[in-house]
Amino acid sequence: MKSSAFQYELPEDLSSALKLLNSNDLDILPLAGGQSLMPMMNFRVAQPDILIDLNKIDSLKNITIEGDYVRIGSMVRYCELEQSEIIQKHFPLIIHVIPYIAHSAIRNRGTLGGSVSLADPAAEMPSVLITLNASIELSSSNSTRSVNAEDFFKGIFETVRKSNELVTSINIPVSSMPKKFGFYEVTRRHGDYAIAGAVVTSDNGQDNFNDTRVVLFAVSTKPMRVPKSEAALNGNNFNNQDSINEAIDAVTGNSFERDLHNDETTKETLAKVSLKRAIGGLNG
Amino acid sequence: MVDTKTITVTVNNEEYTSTVNVRKNLIDYLREDLGLTGSHVGCEHGVCGACTLDMNGQTVRSCLILAVQADGMEITTIEGLPSEGIAEELKKSFAKNNALQCGYCTPGMLSSALEYLNNGGRANKEEIRRHISGNYCRCTGYQAIVEAIYDVAENGVSK
Ligand SMILES: Cc1cc2nc3c(=O)[nH]c(=O)nc-3n(C[C@H](O)[C@H](O)[C@H](O)COP(=O)(O)OP(=O)(O)OC[C@H]3O[C@@H](n4cnc5c(N)ncnc54)[C@H](O)[C@@H]3O)c2cc1C
Numbered sequence: 001m002k003s004s005a006f007q008y009e010l011p012e013d014l015s016s017a018l019k020l021l022n023s024n025d026l027d028i029l030p031l032a033g034g035q036s037l038m039p040m041m042n043f044r045v046a047q048p049d050i051l052i053d054l055n056k057i058d059s060l061k062n063i064t065i066e067g068d069y070v071r072i073g074s075m076v077r078y079c080e081l082e083q084s085e086i087i088q089k090h091f092p093l094i095i096h097v098i099p100y101i102a103h104s105a106i107r108n109r110g111t112l113g114g115s116v117s118l119a120d121p122a123a124e125m126p127s128v129l130i131t132l133n134a135s136i137e138l139s140s141s142n143s144t145r146s147v148n149a150e151d152f153f154k155g156i157f158e159t160v161r162k163s164n165e166l167v168t169s170i171n172i173p174v175s176s177m178p179k180k181f182g183f184y185e186v187t188r189r190h191g192d193y194a195i196a197g198a199v200v201t202s203d204n205g206q207d208n209f210n211d212t213r214v215v216l217f218a219v220s221t222k223p224m225r226v227p228k229s230e231a232a233l234n235g236n237n238f239n240n241q242d243s244i245n246e247a248i249d250a251v252t253g254n255s256f257e258r259d260l261h262n263d264e265t266t267k268e269t270l271a272k273v274s275l276k277r278a279i280g281g282l283n284g
Numbered sequence: 285m286v287d288t289k290t291i292t293v294t295v296n297n298e299e300y301t302s303t304v305n306v307r308k309n310l311i312d313y314l315r316e317d318l319g320l321t322g323s324h325v326g327c328e329h330g331v332c333g334a335c336t337l338d339m340n341g342q343t344v345r346s347c348l349i350l351a352v353q354a355d356g357m358e359i360t361t362i363e364g365l366p367s368e369g370i371a372e373e374l375k376k377s378f379a380k381n382n383a384l385q386c387g388y389c390t391p392g393m394l395s396s397a398l399e400y401l402n403n404g405g406r407a408n409k410e411e412i413r414r415h416i417s418g419n420y421c422r423c424t425g426y427q428a429i430v431e432a433i434y435d436v437a438e439n440g441v442s443k
């Protein structure tokens with residue numbers, strides 16, 4: 001199908017974009033990489049009155065080091081993240097995960113800010129950003145605020161972002177790159193959205209889990225952090241099977257969400273498989 | 285309300301200036317306005333890869349880009365693939381390996397394959413499969429396509 005008619009705006013700077021977003025109560029949507037919004041428009045699931053194309057706003061396209069954190073502009077594309085020396089040096093976890101997102105032609109357009117704003121529960125980056133203790137910067141015409149990634153995602157396609165705000169950057173403390181990380185996802189085909197997945201990080205160069213984060217994705221309405229699994233691992237050796245089994249068992253009891261093909265029980269099982277394999281593949 | 289905009293696009297080294305409806309996708313602009321029907325439309329939601337082509341040196345889904353977003357860009361479609369170098373080698377290799385039957389996926393497949401090879405992709409079937417995982421082919425079963433790309437990655441450009 002083709003999208004319905006809309007008015008197209010192409011602001012050249014952030015303040016013009018924010019003003020447009022503010023201007024009235026029509027259905028106004030920002031367009032980033034379009035790799036999710038365009039399909040939604042072609043299917044007419046989204047029928048905006050006004051489309052604000054963010055692709056000309058250069059100030060949203062940079063990756064910079066600012067003091068003790070790395071600032072990633074919301075319009076940075078996956079392919080640019082992958083090639084950024086700053087990201088390669090500081091966040092090998094991001095580099096490791098990007099190839100699992102869709103396919104090259106989609107990563108050439110899709111943006112980190114778009115993925116964060118969309119909040120698809122099956123997306124990889126929201127969970128990765130939670131393990132990295134990232135914060136999301138939101139701007140409107142009259143204010144700017146920063147929200148911790150863990151508090152940002154609310155539900156399926158739902159975040160704390162207000163309709164007059166844009167995600168302007170994703171900020172990650174340099175110190176939060178864990179010494180070790182593991183990632184695993186179950187998909188039907190390389191590049192597909194995950195059916196279940198897990199990210200595990202541990203901030204210790206020694207032999208024990210420390211400051212562990214366990215986040216599951218594609219199994220609930222939003223990224224699922226599992227504090228009980230983290231507690232089971234903390235302080236124990238990377239090869240301690242008892243604590244690893246305890247961490248995997250602790251996945252039970254969380255609330256899982258079915259999708260079209262997999263019910264809650266399947267999701268729980270696949271979440272455990274993902275966690276087990278993510279821990280088994282710990283590297284870094 | 286019909287919102288239109290005038291754009292200038294370079295397609296296959298030729299410059300075009302057109303006034304387009306802002307809701308028109310790039311693929312429809314190329315096919316309907318410019319008559320370049322080599323690029324195919326399948327799903328219109330980014331999944332099948334039939335519409336994949338090159339924009340400013342990168343593959344993109346032309347069903348997920350508005351024609352107005354191509355303003356100032358350089359596009360290469362299947363019609364503009366050079367008859368020399370890697371592109372020519374790839375075309376020959378597809379023919380030799382029977383890597384196309386109905387040909388519907390071929391323009392997008394060639395575009396993805398070309399990106400793989402131009403970025404230094406290796407003669408490794410696993411990596412080739414991963415790279416073309418976003419392009420559906422309903423005829424060949426992929427094996428012949430993988431072989432065709434593999435051959436060019438291994439042998440490079442002859443002569
Ligand atoms: C075939 C296919 C497979 C895919 N597979 C995966 C996958 O495996 N994993 C995955 O994570 N993703 C996948 N994606 C989605 C892809 O990663 C998207 O690019 C991404 O989710 C959205 O980024 P975008 O820049 O394209 O955003 P857009 O599609 O432009 O926008 C998405 C939404 O966010 C809003 N928005 C965008 N930017 C901002 C901003 N700065 N501030 C406020 N709101 C904003 C838009 O209004 C829209 O509602 C896939 C897509 C396709 C077509």
Ligand code: FES
Nearest residue numbers: 326327328333347
């Ligand atoms: S038509 Fe564009 S990906 Fe299917």
Ligand code: FES
Nearest residue numbers: 385387421422423
């Ligand atoms: S040759 Fe028919 S779809 Fe690929």
